[in-house]
Amino acid sequence: MKQRIKNEGYCLGIESTADDFSVGIVSFNGEILANIISAYVPPEGGIHPREAARHHAEVADAVLKEAFEKAGIKPQDLMVVAFAQGPGLGPCLRTGATVARALASYLRVPLVGVNHCVAHIEIGKLKTGAKDPLTLYVSGGNTIVSAFNSGRYRVFGETLDIALGNCLDVFAREAGLRPKPGEPLGALVEKLAAKAKIFIPLPYTVKGMDLSFSGLLTAAVSLLKSGKYHVEDICYSLQETAFAMVTEVTERALAHTEKREVLLTGGVAANRRLQEMVECIAKEHEARFCAVPSAFAIDNGAMIAWTGTLAFNHGLTTPIEESYVKLRWRLEEVEVPWVGRMTQ
Amino acid sequence: MGRTYDAVNLKLIKKGAEAWIYLAEWHGREVVIKRRLPKSYRIPELDEQIRIHRTIREPQLMHEAKKAGVPTPTIYFVDVKEATIIMERVEGEQVKLLLDLIPDEEKLKICYEIGMLIGKLHRNGIIHGDLTTSNMIQNLYGKIFFIDFGLGEKTHEVEARGVDLHLMRRALNSSHFSYAKECFDAIIKGYSNVLGDAAAGEVMEKIKEIERRGRYVTERKSKNQA
Ligand SMILES: Nc1ncnc2c1ncn2[C@@H]1O[C@H](COP(=O)(O)OP(=O)(O)OP(=O)(O)O)[C@@H](O)[C@H]1O
Ligand SMILES: [Mg+2]
Numbered sequence: 001m002k003q004r005i006k007n008e009g010y011c012l013g014i015e016s017t018a019d020d021f022s023v024g025i026v027s028f029n030g031e032i033l034a035n036i037i038s039a040y041v042p043p044e045g046g047i048h049p050r051e052a053a054r055h056h057a058e059v060a061d062a063v064l065k066e067a068f069e070k071a072g073i074k075p076q077d078l079m080v081v082a083f084a085q086g087p088g089l090g091p092c093l094r095t096g097a098t099v100a101r102a103l104a105s106y107l108r109v110p111l112v113g114v115n116h117c118v119a120h121i122e123i124g125k126l127k128t129g130a131k132d133p134l135t136l137y138v139s140g141g142n143t144i145v146s147a148f149n150s151g152r153y154r155v156f157g158e159t160l161d162i163a164l165g166n167c168l169d170v171f172a173r174e175a176g177l178r179p180k181p182g183e184p185l186g187a188l189v190e191k192l193a194a195k196a197k198i199f200i201p202l203p204y205t206v207k208g209m210d211l212s213f214s215g216l217l218t219a220a221v222s223l224l225k226s227g228k229y230h231v232e233d234i235c236y237s238l239q240e241t242a243f244a245m246v247t248e249v250t251e252r253a254l255a256h257t258e259k260r261e262v263l264l265t266g267g268v269a270a271n272r273r274l275q276e277m278v279e280c281i282a283k284e285h286e287a288r289f290c291a292v293p294s295a296f297a298i299d300n301g302a303m304i305a306w307t308g309t310l311a312f313n314h315g316l317t318t319p320i321e322e323s324y325v326k327l328r329w330r331l332e333e334v335e336v337p338w339v340g341r342m343t344q
Numbered sequence: 345m346g347r348t349y350d351a352v353n354l355k356l357i358k359k360g361a362e363a364w365i366y367l368a369e370w371h372g373r374e375v376v377i378k379r380r381l382p383k384s385y386r387i388p389e390l391d392e393q394i395r396i397h398r399t400i401r402e403p404q405l406m407h408e409a410k411k412a413g414v415p416t417p418t419i420y421f422v423d424v425k426e427a428t429i430i431m432e433r434v435e436g437e438q439v440k441l442l443l444d445l446i447p448d449e450e451k452l453k454i455c456y457e458i459g460m461l462i463g464k465l466h467r468n469g470i471i472h473g474d475l476t477t478s479n480m481i482q483n484l485y486g487k488i489f490f491i492d493f494g495l496g497e498k499t500h501e502v503e504a505r506g507v508d509l510h511l512m513r514r515a516l517n518s519s520h521f522s523y524a525k526e527c528f529d530a531i532i533k534g535y536s537n538v539l540g541d542a543a544a545g546e547v548m549e550k551i552k553e554i555e556r557r558g559r560y561v562t563e564r565k566s567k568n569q570a
Contacts, residue, residue: 160557
């Protein structure tokens with residue numbers, strides 16, 4: 001194994017928890033040298049785990065090559081290889097893990113398994129300068145309100161059924177919206193919502209700090225099927241209702257934790273209307289509003305690489321025999337010893 | 345605040361996430377005035393719908409809870425349009441603060457009591473909707489009062505009971521993590537005592553299922569997907 005000299009060398013991170021395969025390369029002081037994302041676009045409908053995994057396996061070499069070129073470094077310059085170990089879709093996770101293991105053992109550098117949810121929070125902190133935020137993490141697979149306390153990111157609220165991003169995506173597909181390559185479905189809903197004229201009441205389901213989007217989605221889809229409403233108005237009503245729900249629980253958690261920063265991260269963080277709503281409650285509680293930049297809002301390898309450096313600096317590595325993927329690895333199960341040190 | 349309904353000596357005691365809470369004197373009584381303020385992040389149509397709905401539901405459920413043997417503040421006055429409720433002031437200590445101050449043995453006793461109260465609610469088809477230790481107050485005589493029923497509902501469904509208890513556990517884990525497990529176990533003991541082992545066991549299974557629902561597991565597929 002190589003000896004690492006402080007702040008020298010690089011970490012490569014592989015993200016493959018769902019429909020994106022991505023490789024990021026970062027330096028130990030947080031400079032992002034490359035962040036290449038290859039999205040799997042299903043011909044029809046949602047993600048098929050096996051087909052997405054096949055896509056990942058097919059593009060892996062090209063994406064790695066492009067990342068090294070972009071970063072202007074050689075594989076031998078790597079100090080550590082990080083990969084998203086979970087949570088996510090089994091076949092997709094395993095493809096990324098296989099690539100990571102192969103690369104690490106070929107280069108004879110340590111491997112670090114990173115929790116995907118932790119990575120979304122860490123990249124948000126890195127990119128916005130937030131130190132100890134209350135985080136609203138909203139994506140296609142997760143909807144989590146969390147904050148650091150005593151060694152871990154504690155979960156204050158989360159969805160009881162589907163994720164916010166999934167709710168928007170399924171609705172968009174039901175409405176027959178077709179995105180241009182690289183354009184998220186949620187962005188189409190946002191565009192249409194901007195042209196709406198009326199608000200149609202929909203089920204609003206908040207339970208404590210937890211949320212449920214399933215009934216909301218069903219109701220929105222049946223409005224669509226009824227043919228009585230303009231799709232713009234349904235998009236608008238769906239967004240307003242769903243975003244008000246997540247904003248409400250975020251505000252409750254903010255009042256409860258009294259954090260001084262609010263971080264919005266995950267794919268849905270790119271939505272302007274959601275940003276506006278969360279910024280509004282941040283202001284009201286005199287907290288700084290931090291939204292992760294769009295390029296790092298979606299699933300990306302840079303966030304895995306960056307979190308890999310944090311873990312590695314604390315001596316946390318993952319022996320090959322413990323590098324099996326964890327499909328349901330929960331955020332609050334992960335010890336994050338680097339956080340305490342950074343906030344002190 | 346807007347209208348004060350002849351209340352005097354108003355003192356703002358808490359700017360909560362959704363409501364402002366005042367202490368006041370009202371016709372010779374010490375009262376709490378709870379007012380749900382408009383939220384500028386949501387559109388007015390939705391804002392009004394939510395505030396009105398909760399202002400109607402909260403006193404209804406508090407009243408039903410009292411009938412079920414669960415102490416709640418007595419409701420004196422409700423102004424739906426202004427989303428304002430005037431209720432009895434419960435003098436005492438928030439359970440959230442209290443738990444940190446008392447010895448373990450007493451913690452468990454209180455949690456057992458809380459479990460019995462939740463059991464009484466559920467047995468009578470009342471779901472609290474926001475079970476946290478900050479929504480419980482121990483009065484000067486040691487009685488535990490439940491407050492903040494705005495997110496509650498009326499149902500006997502196991503799913504709703506499971507979610508209610510899951511929220512309780514979540515609240516313990518995030519605010520009292522060093523002794524959360526013991527406290528939750530005591531709550532379940534009290535709960536089983538009231539509902540019976542069979543019904544309580546069914547709810548426990550449900551909680552496990554709810555907490556297993558993780559990423560992608562319940563992802564919904566679009567119909568037009570192969
Ligand atoms: N009847 C009462 N008697 C005494 N104190 C009360 C009473 N009602 C509320 N309080 C106090 O005010 C706080 C907030 O009340 P409540 O939970 O009803 O409002 P809320 O805005 O929903 O608060 P949160 O958002 O923090 O849950 C309680 O935690 C309690 O300390
Ligand atoms: Mg409350």
